[in-house]
Every structure is written in C-alpha cells, then in structure tokens.
Amino acid sequence: MLASAAFLHQLVDALGSPLNVLLPDQIAENAARFRSVLARHHLTGRIFFAHKTNRSSALVRRLAATGTDLDAASLGELQHALAAGFTGGRIMATGPKDPEFLWLAARAGATVNADGPGELETAARLVRDYGLPRLRVVLRLAEFETSGARRLSRRSRFGWSVKALDSLLDVLERHRDELEPLGVGYHLDTTSVDEKATALEGCLRALEELRLRGFEPRAVDVGGGFGISYLAHAGQWERYTTALTDAVMGRRPPITWGGHGYGLRSENGILKGALGLYPAHRPVAGEDYLDELLTRPAPSLGRSLGTLLLESLADLYAEPGRALADQCGLTLGKVLEVRRTDTGEHLVRLAMNAGDVGLEDHGVLMDPVIVPRDPGRGQDDGEGPVAAYLMGNLCLEADLITRRAVFLPRPPHPGDLLAFANTAAYCMDFGATHAQQQPVARKVAVSGEAGSWRWCLDDQYWPISCLGEQHG
Ligand SMILES: *Cc1c(COP(=O)(O)O)cnc(C)c1O
Numbered sequence: 001m002l003a004s005a006a007f008l009h010q011l012v013d014a015l016g017s018p019l020n021v022l023l024p025d026q027i028a029e030n031a032a033r034f035r036s037v038l039a040r041h042h043l044t045g046r047i048f049f050a051h052k053t054n055r056s057s058a059l060v061r062r063l064a065a066t067g068t069d070l071d072a073a074s075l076g077e078l079q080h081a082l083a084a085g086f087t088g089g090r091i092m093a094t095g096p097k098d099p100e101f102l103w104l105a106a107r108a109g110a111t112v113n114a115d116g117p118g119e120l121e122t123a124a125r126l127v128r129d130y131g132l133p134r135l136r137v138v139l140r141l142a143e144f145e146t147s148g149a150r151r152l153s154r155r156s157r158f159g160w161s162v163k164a165l166d167s168l169l170d171v172l173e174r175h176r177d178e179l180e181p182l183g184v185g186y187h188l189d190t191t192s193v194d195e196k197a198t199a200l201e202g203c204l205r206a207l208e209e210l211r212l213r214g215f216e217p218r219a220v221d222v223g224g225g226f227g228i229s230y231l232a233h234a235g236q237w238e239r240y241t242t243a244l245t246d247a248v249m250g251r252r253p254p255i256t257w258g259g260h261g262y263g264l265r266s267e268n269g270i271l272k273g274a275l276g277l278y279p280a281h282r283p284v285a286g287e288d289y290l291d292e293l294l295t296r297p298a299p300s301l302g303r304s305l306g307t308l309l310l311e312s313l314a315d316l317y318a319e320p321g322r323a324l325a326d327q328c329g330l331t332l333g334k335v336l337e338v339r340r341t342d343t344g345e346h347l348v349r350l351a352m353n354a355g356d357v358g359l360e361d362h363g364v365l366m367d368p369v370i371v372p373r374d375p376g377r378g379q380d381d382g383e384g385p386v387a388a389y390l391m392g393n394l395c396l397e398a399d400l401i402t403r404r405a406v407f408l409p410r411p412p413h414p415g416d417l418l419a420f421a422n423t424a425a426y427c428m429d430f431g432a433t434h435a436q437q438q439p440v441a442r443k444v445a446v447s448g449e450a451g452s453w454r455w456c457l458d459d460q461y462w463p464i465s466c467l468g469e470q471h472g
Contacts, residue, residue, distance in 0.1 A: 018332060018439075021455075034323075042306075050324075054329075061085060071224075094319070134180050138181075186200075187224055228422065229285040234283065247261075277364075331428060368418035386410065
C-alpha cells in the first residue's frame, strides 16, 4: 500500500490528516494462523481478539465473519462487539468490570474472566437478582511459582494468587446455581516464554483442584502477549539500542530530543536504568510464540505443555491483541513545515499529534516512510539521508510524535505524507484525544491490491459488501 502514493494522498485530501488506514482482511488471516497452531497441536480451543487493541469497527466486524471470538474489556467494547455480530457466546469479558458491564455480559451469555472473589460474588448476585442464565466464568490467576520458591511472575494488579485458589473455589461452591467455572487462566505482561510456561503448568494443576471439588472445568486461558516483531532484522534493533546507549553515555551526539534515554541514564560515567521500550525485534512472535509455548516442556512435569493440555482434556483459550493486529493498518500524517535549526537539525511539523500515533506511549520506535506528494521530486534535488525530529500540532513543548530522531532517506517536503507502518495495535486510537480541538483521525477500511484499492469509512464497513464479495 505504501507504494500507492496517489491513492493514499487522495484519501488524505478527502478525509484529512491524520488518517488511519485499516486492512480488515489481514486480521482474518492472522486469526486463521493462530487457529492453525491449535490444529497443529491437535488441540481444540478458541482465539479471542483483545478488542482494546483498536476501536475499529471494520476489524471487529471482519472477525465476526470468521471463527474467531472476542475479548471485551469494557461495557462499550462489549456493546460494540454485540453490534458487530458477535453473539454473547463468542465473547469473553475481561478487565476491570462495573456492574453494568457484568450484567450485560451475563445477560448476553458471555463468559466472564473473573479477577477475584469480589467479582464472582457481584456476578452471582446479579445472576440471582435478575434471573439471568447461569454465568460461565474463567478464573484469572496470578503469582505462579515453580517448585523452587523463586517467584517467576511479576507483580500485577490483576488476577488472584494461585496460592489462594481455595478461597475462589469456596465462592464458586456457594454459588453453584449461578456460576459455572469453565476454566482457569492468566494474562501476564511479559515476553518471557519461561514465565508463561510456569503459569500454564500452574493452570493445569489448578484445573485438577477444581475437579477435586466436583467442578467440570474444560479450558485453560493463556491470555495475550504474543507480540509483534516490528523489525525484520535483529541487527537493526541491536544497532539502534547500541547507538542509544552510546548517546546516553556521551560517546556520540544525541539521537533523541533533549538527550532522552528511554529509561537509560548515565551516572558518573556508569550506565544506569533499564530500557523502557517494546522490543522492536522479537525472534519469536505472534502465532509462532504460541507454538513455542505449546512445544516447550512443562517446567516440572517435563512433557510438552501442548501434550499436557491434550491429556487433561482442556481447550486452549488465547487472547491475542497486538499479534492479531499485526500489519492491519498504518497511520498517515501530512507534513506542514520543514525547518532547519541553526544547529543543523531538521524539524518536521505534522498535521497530527503524539496522541494520534501512540508510539511513545507504547514504546514502539519505528521510522516513518515518506509518501511523496510529487513522485518526481526528491531524488533529483541532491538531498541525502537526514535525521529529523517530528513535531505535533499541539501548542505544547512536549508534543513530539516521538522523542527519537527518525531517519529518512531525504528531508520531506510540505505536502508529503509520513506513513507510520503497523500501527493498528495500540498506536491508532488508544490515546487519541480532542486536545485543542484538533481533529481525531478518521479510519478507512481498505481492500484489494496496488492499482485497484477499494476503500470505505471504517464504520461503513461490513464484511459482506463494502469492499466486494471476497469472503464467500
Ligand atoms: C491487553 C490484554 C490482552 C491482549 O494483550 P496483547 O499483548 O495485546 O496480546 C489480552 N488479555 C487481557 C486480559 C488483556 O488485558
């Protein structure tokens, strides 16, 4: 799509800058790849798209037309999913829940991923008081440990300690008529397969506990966090982080605004802190990460986690967010002004702000791609590669699209677009605001191939007609 400059410029001319472009067919493809991992391990299970990744209707409606399920983390997301065609039985309610969210989830027949005894009690009371159908629940657990006492999973505000599982089971026992425990699970904010393997094994043990108490659980939910590898080559990431470290240590000129270190700092010539960035290159990400987890031997039971799941007759649930949105869209911003400071830096001002492309908030560092207004220009004016800082449209010193210098093959010209690739996961609308009454990006759904792109507004997209009859 980046090669289709004229098409992208037409869209921005019509719909304004910033603009989010989504590829709904890509998310269907990504979901199919996740499901094929289950098949490879002979497992049955369900893939729940973590809706919080992106507010797009097109992505959710496209998934509604597949065998994928959905993870809703708020009342609004639940309503959106129901309106997009997800029946309640295909939805799991996760995250912090207010009574209205719980009521609608229970009313619609969704599964509730419960965070602790308080939530179970509230849910049971709602089911009883409002005559709702028996509610299926998954218990979200945390603080898994291996046989040694070393705590492997980090502290989280979510989940109930697996060591206090008994108290959860007591609540379930009191509410057998209202609650049906479908299984147990976790969602860990980590990239470590080891931590997840420990948690998965802990969940298999917890399933046994439920069975001993006379329940009939049948699923383990491994949460999300399968990730995206934003860069093609590990070497790119190593070079960048090395250069950043050198800049922080004063061994080279800064490559960030004001010498920002993304968590690194120099104290008396010693490197301190830790890099607070998303690992832009991940050797194993997406469905391959799930595959790796299932292939991995269980930390104490020894055999592969996939085999253990199979033998415990458990379905595998997963809640990928970022990974399902991989390559599902990009964000466009128009260049308004290019300035050169007296220290020789290029400052590029865009018709967008940091909230429109949440690269900083989510620690994702990528150089944008220039989509030239005038395809003939650029190559011939003898301007080589430059480092540039990207300024937003807010009247605020801190409004840099990203605090790092981005590296472009030439200085952009006013009227060019900068395309931020692969922003569908968390970077499109998670932090978008109406600050200073600047426009929030519109979204368009696009399908097709170079030369024959079709598009429609995101909220006009339905998987049957908007972009043609491709889903049969
Ligand atoms: C955010 C979230 C996810 C998705 O996480 P990713 O890292 O985007 O895959 C899944 N489950 C829960 C409970 C979450 O909060």
